[in-house]
Amino acid sequence: MSDLIRQNASVLANAIATKEVSAVEVTQAHLDRITAVDDKVHAFLHVNAQSALDQAKAVDAKVASGVPLGPLAGVPLGLKDVLAMKGEPTTAGSRILEGWRPPYDSTVVQRLRAADIVILGKTNMDEFAMGSSTEHSAYGATHNPWDLDRIPGGSGGGSAAALAAFEAPLAIGTDTGGSIRQPASVTGTVGVKPTYGGVSRYGQIALASSLDQPGPCARTVLDTALLHAAIAGYDPMDSTSINAAVPDVIAAAQRADVRGMKIGVVKELGGDGYQAGVSQRYAEALEILQGLGAEVIEVSCPSFEYALGAYYLILPSEASSNLARFDGMRYGLRVGDDGNNGVEQVMSMTREAGFGPEVKRRIMLGTYALSSGYYDAYYGQAQKVRTLITRDFNAAFEQVDVLVSPTAPTTAFKLGEKLDDPIAMYLNDVATIPVNLAGIGAMSLPIGLAPEDGLPVGFQIMAPAMADDRLYLAGGALEAALTDKWGHLLIEEAPEL
Amino acid sequence: MTTTSHGDVYIPFEEAMSRYEPIIGIETHVELGTNSKMWCGCSTDFGSDANTQVCPVCLGLPGSMPVVNRVAVESTIRIGLALNCNIAQWCRFARKNYFYPDMPKDYQISQYDEPLCYDGYLDVTVDTPDGPQVFRVEIERVHMEEDTGKLTHTGGATGRIHGAEYSLVDYNRAGIPLIEIVTKTVIGTGSLAPEVAKAYVKELRDVMRALGVSDVRMEEGSMRCDVNLSLNKPGDGWGTRSETKNVNSLRSVERAVRSEIERQASVLDNGGRVIQETRHFHEDTGRSTSGRSKEQAEDYRYFPEPDLVPVAPSLDWVEELRAGLPEMPSVKRARLKEEWNINDFELASLANSGALDLVEATIAIGVDSVAARKWWTGELLRVANEQGVELEALRVAPQDIQQVEALITSGALNDKLARQVFEGILASEGTVEEIIATRGLAVVSDDGALLAAIDEALAAAPDVAEKILSGKIQAAGAVVGAVMKATKGQADAAKVRALLLERLGVSE
């Protein structure tokens, strides 16, 4: 098998299982690719080649001994640096966790190991997942493989860029307001934010606990489904995890059929404020779906107008509390411990030095929103909006099977372009945020390049809670139709690096 | 009037009570005796090496998440039911945010405006010169939370964080399930306020013990009280309250209330204003010192804990727990009073000395009720008072009393020797048998040896024999005493007396 790095995960797994290629060869090919291109892309914060090769060797040993293996055994993966992995640096993109090596594995990592997926290393991200460009990483920005002067999205820009740069065929992201879907959108890859509680958060360094959700990232819908199935399911370590059977996402991705499916176009997510090329590709995708036998109708979700405002109260509020523990007392950075400063000063100096400006901005915002006297007006009000948004979704899902929208209003913007304008940066998540507030699942998949800039456009599919299989049913069908049309996957048009 | 080194001035209690009425409120923290912590599987054993009973969850490591301990919820519901509370059908945990190094997450998971149990009461009885008087202490809420780690401040004079050279944190205690029981304001106690406060805490402790939900050892901190108190002139509105923390024994509860009444009365007498503040109680002086002022209340930024799902106990479960509640201490006292045929005063002294359960346990294994009460409220209580510890803290177990009593009945021990056996047990000399053996405490029952001693005693006091023979049998006491002395108390006095009279051919 040639060009190992350009193969899909399912193809690689099959080749490894049939001994056409060894897991070690596959892993080595990806490690070589990382060595060759990651100086330019900076998708990875940390690569443990030895550990990856050891994991691959163990898979080859299992293949040799005839042990039955999972459908992704031996396939390499990039892990977003927000998930705890025993003994490996885990920084969440922040200076404040520099040097910390968790003594435990997150549930996602445990499940990846159980699936014999080879973890190459940790991918870059906006500090504590706060951002839409990966520019807020304390360790430097990640570059979009389609155009190295552009952002790869965020917060999971490292995971998406690793896929688009062929450094890994699989990656894990986490999505609090679009951190899986928006990077997928701007890098021409596929990402799914599962239903809240569908994948365990245990071991994910929390940004906003009621919104956070780990999920799968890959270059095809089927690979995404295979990874989804590997990490999903009830976990007694996460109280908010759902104790029910995981929808059969693999079967749905394989069926890839929208005949008779009712697809709702969210009126509020599109039109003004959306880049022309984004709107154009979106309209074409809707036509394709119609041509495949889906019924496309417009639905209205009037409360979505308030989603961004509510999100930027709830997220900072929870984050201000979740990030309190980074005080220099137990792990990570400690500043000012010179024998003269008291504990409060050391805490304060550590946080001053360890957190970047966006993190500080949100901690202050959240601290303010939770303050007595302001709680009802801000946090309380935001929770009411959240309820209204959930109602809008419920009403819409009474009419349709899935909802759709562009994933992001624009294609990848230039590095530095929105760094000094937080509001403009926040607006990039306007279409992805309602999903997190309602706790439902959503997918982004590529639907072409915007004519004006030649950059990937993402298509978002949203499904009711615990109906994640519908994402794959519709996404798989759209992907198949587009691949037929183009004769290849969009990602194959990505530039050589 | 007395003045302490901290500048606080006190007036005598009686004088204070002649001008002011106290209003008290008590917040009690109880560590639940669950095997594992509130959010993780770590052990709750007390006294292990520092930071050996910890895991990512109770250390609050990045990414870790709490999971509610169902047994802790069950215990809290049972406590609520025992305190006549309503049980919430749906309630949430909340985060109480503040920075402190003993708190791994820099927030405490607690409950805020949705406690699991609310609106209950506990009746307590206080002895007065007019007989027992019952006060109803209303319970505002019982809620669940987690304990913090334990800080040790090294260097510096005060042992407090300010001025310390460095501090060590032991997180073994972090995440141990804690419940907080908050009373409503207790009014109308008058000068009985200190006694009511103590009786409430004691009754609460007995309820916890009866439920088996905690070892409620105040000296180990598994039960801790904060006492709120304000004074006002009769007819006036309520005064400003202070909160006295660190009140860690029953005696301290009483003393803390008394001391704070004396202090606030002095402040008010002098036209001063009582400051809303936290005060720290000191066992050694029986006084409190001013802590942090609460005039500018800390903002804990409470919000619902998003890492946990709501607690929603089903009605069936609550009713099942209600049906399984044990006999409450007050009910039990009434029953025992009847069974043992004792009066209010005896019952109160048994209860107040902490002997009630011990006596009951002793009787339950077959010891006569009079003998059981005699040992616990006599010799053993004397020793406990002498050592300044609770009766139950003594090393003596009901089984020891059972063994000793059996030996007395069989004639192998007498009361005096029995006391020596207990002395041995208290000194950790071993089991009853071991102490009898090593101390050589067997009753001399060999008639020959006793007769020889009697003969010796008679020979030493010939006039006594004359008196007895002439009918003054009471004179026998002197000879018996001499024989007991000669045998170092290891004889049965009644038997010596019988042998003496037989020897002299005298019958009673």
Ligand SMILES: [Zn+2]
């Ligand atoms: Zn633990």
